[in-house]
Structure formats: structure tokens, C-alpha cells
Amino acid sequence: MAEIIANDKPLxxxxxxxxxxxxxxNYPETVFGGEFDLEMDYRQEYAKELIYSHGWMIWPVISYSFxxxxxxxIAPAPPSYDNWLGTDDQGRDVMARVIYGFRISMLFGLILTLVSSVIGIVVxxxxxxxxxxxxLAGQRLIEVWSGMPTLYLLIILSSFITPSFWWxxxxxxxxxxxxxxxxxRAEFLRGRNLEYVRAAKALGMHNFRLMFRHILPNAMVATLTFVPFILTGAITTLTSLDFLGFGLPAGSPSLGExxxxxxxxxxxxxxxxxxFLVMSIMLTLLVFIGEAARDAMDPRQYSRLNQP
Incomplete structure (x- = not known):
């Protein structure tokens, strides 16, 4: 979607x-009557003359990529007709970098939220x-692991490993x-003592099926209300790392950068x-979504509605 909105190539x-x-x-110049078998730079006047001589082209709303x-x-340049939000200190369009940076932040946050949620739910x-x-062993492990200085570990690892999206x-x-x-954990501690769970266990149902078929659906109500806030934390973490210079590789579109x-x-x-405005609006919307999800799944809402 970002390539359709902001790109230095015609749609x-x-x-x-x-x-x-x-x-x-990617098309070479020879396809449009050029001399060289190289990828065409559509922003050059030479390329435009070749194409307009025998056809036409449609550009994206923003004719710049990230x-x-x-x-x-002169960089950085203030907002203008060509660059709606100006350019950064290297002459790159800020609007295009915001669009691509927003996509990377959301993609990073969604994948991290999904992976961490699956692991956290299983544990x-x-x-x-x-x-x-x-x-008891799990709680002690979590106490030790949560005390690890994440930022310091990233700084140490970044000294001999080039950071990347997947890294x-x-x-x-x-x-x-x-x-x-x-x-x-709290939901399962409560759910394992319910009558229907005890009955299913007495009938010989396997523990795995009992956990994820009968107890987990009831535990998901409380769990899902935390997901938007986890997503917000993941995006904030990536932005902070990019701001400090320990995030995505140099040149990557990033809100922190x-x-x-x-x-x-x-x-x-x-x-x-x-x-600042993009981050504020994005995080505020995610918090509102989290609050709405929590209110929608709160059973006390329905109990109040059913009262005479």
C-alpha cells in the first residue's frame, strides 16, 4: 500500500x-526506446520524453520514495508543493518516509505482539x-529473566552484529x-478448579486438549484486552531504539530516526x-482501541445493563 501512495516510479x-x-x-530503458539495458529512472526528463512521445503515465500521489x-x-528544506512535509537532512521526502516508517512500525509491532503473545500464553x-x-520454577525464571537489562544487551550486541528488522x-x-x-497463569489457576474442568479430567481427557480446548477460550477474554497495549509498547520500543541509534539499519524509514x-x-x-504528531496520533488511537476492547469484554458492563 505504501508503494502505491508514495513512490518514485509511475503506477x-x-x-x-x-x-x-x-x-x-523493473523495466530497462530499451523497453521504452532507450539506449541502455539498465533500470529506467522515471524522474529524469530524458525518460519522461521517451514515454510521453508514444504514451502517458500515472504517478502516485507522492512522487517520492523513502x-x-x-x-x-537545499536539505533540510521546508514544506512546499513538491515536498508536502519538507525534506530531511539528506534531502529525502519526509511525507514518504513517514508513510514507510509507519508501515514498518506497525508491521514490527504486530509481528512482535503475535509472537510474544503466543509464547506468553503457552508458558x-x-x-x-x-x-x-x-x-515455582517458572516464576523464578521469569523474575531472573525480567531483570536482564534489555537496552544494555542491545548495545553490546549492536557492537559486533549489524541490526536488522528480524534481528x-x-x-x-x-x-x-x-x-x-x-x-x-492467573486465569488457568482459577479455571483448573472449575467443575466442568474437573469433570472432563475425570473422564480421562488429555491435559493438552483440556488446557487449550476448554480453559484457554475462557482465559482469552482477559488476555485479549492487553494485546493493544502490548502493540503500543512494541512500537514505542522500536521508536526508542531508532532514536538512540540501536534500531533499524541506517537509511531505513523510521519514526525514531x-x-x-x-x-x-x-x-x-x-x-x-x-x-511527534504521527507518534502521538498512532499511540493514542491504539490506547483508545485497547480501552474499548477492555470495556467491551468486561462482564460487569452486561450485568449493569441487565439490572432492572
Whole structure:
């Protein structure tokens, strides 16, 4: 979706009656009558003359990608007709980088939330269902593991490993999974003593099926209310790491990197203001979603409605 909104390639080219989609496929100059068998730079006047001589093309709303540099203006440049939110300190369009950075932040947050939630639910279910020594050992392990300085570990690892999207995701998943353990554990400690669970266990039902077929659905009501807040924390963590320089590789579109540029370029207030507003709106909406989900799943809401 981001490529359709902001891109330095046309969405559609009609050339000599044929359709071309540069956003999806890379075409050499020779396809449009050029001399070199290289990928075409559609922003050059030479390329536009070749295409307009025998056809036409449709551009995205923003004709810049996240790494497209505007050499015609001094960087950082203020907002203008060509660059709606200005350019950063390297001449790249801020609007395009915000769109791509928002996508990366949401994708990172969703994947991290999904992975950490699955791990946390499994660990919490095992602890709560079996209890005893397993629960005691699990709690002591979580206490030790949660005391690990995550930021310092990332700084140490970044000194000899180049950070990447999946590398950061794996490291953060090692610590983020503990968020849901206590909630799921408490629900399973309560659920294992219910009458229907005891009856199913007396009938010889396997523990695995008993845990995830009968107890887990009832525990998911309390668990799902925490998911939007976990997503908010994941996005905030990635933004903080990018701001400190320990996040995504240099050049990657990131809201944290844009905030850092705003701090380093106080003479260009549009950088910091844009990043701050985008982060504020995004996190506020996620908090509202979390609050609405919690209220919708609160059984006390229905008990009050049913009162005469």
C-alpha cells in the first residue's frame, strides 16, 4: 500500500498501446526506446520524453520514495508543493518516509505482539495448569529473566552484529513474551478448579486438549484486552531504539530516526513536529482501541445493563 501512495516510479505506463506497471516490475530503458539495458529512472526528463512521445503515465500521489533524494533543494528544506512535509537532512521526502516508517512500525509491532503473545500464553498456561514445582520454577525464571537489562544487551550486541528488522524482532521477542504470562497463569489457576474442568479430567481427557480446548477460550477474554497495549509498547520500543541509534539499519524509514533528526536540526522544526504528531496520533488511537476492547469484554458492563 505504501508503494502505491508514495513512490518514485509511475503506477501505470501506457506505451505504444501496451500496459506497464513499474511499481511491480523493473523495466530497462530499451523497453521504452532507450539506449541502455539498465533500470529506467522515471524522474529524469530524458525518460519522461521517451514515454510521453508514444504514451502517458500515472504517478502516485507522492512522487517520492523513502530513499529518493531531491537534489533541487537545499536539505533540510521546508514544506512546499513538491515536498508536502519538507525534506530531511539528506534531502529525502519526509511525507514518504513517514508513510514507510509507519508501515514498518506497525508491521514490527504486530509481528512482535503475535509472537510474544503466543509464547506468553503457552508458558502461562503450563504454569497455571500444572502449578506446584513447575509454577515455582517458572516464576523464578521469569523474575531472573525480567531483570536482564534489555537496552544494555542491545548495545553490546549492536557492537559486533549489524541490526536488522528480524534481528531486532528476535531479540525483543526474548523479553516481550513475559507480559502476558501472569494474566494467563492467573486465569488457568482459577479455571483448573472449575467443575466442568474437573469433570472432563475425570473422564480421562488429555491435559493438552483440556488446557487449550476448554480453559484457554475462557482465559482469552482477559488476555485479549492487553494485546493493544502490548502493540503500543512494541512500537514505542522500536521508536526508542531508532532514536538512540540501536534500531533499524541506517537509511531505513523510521519514526525514531526522524525524531532524532528533529533533535539534531532545531532549525528545521517540521522534522520533530511531524514525527511527534504521527507518534502521538498512532499511540493514542491504539490506547483508545485497547480501552474499548477492555470495556467491551468486561462482564460487569452486561450485568449493569441487565439490572432492572
Amino acid at each position: 501505470l505506463i501506457v506505451y505504444k498501446g501496451q500496459l506497464f506497471f513499474p511499481v511491480l516490475v 530513499d529518493t533524494i531531491n537534489y533541487e533543494r 502461562g498456561a503450563v504454569q497455571g495448569f500444572y502449578g506446584g514445582k513447575i509454577d 531486532l524482532l528476535g531479540i525483543m521477542a526474548l523479553f516481550q513474551w513475559m507480559t502476558l504470562v501472569d494474566v494467563v 526522524l525524531i532524532a533528526q528533529g533533535k539534531n536540526n532545531l532549525q528545521a522544526p517540521w522534522l520533530g513536529i511531524t514525527a
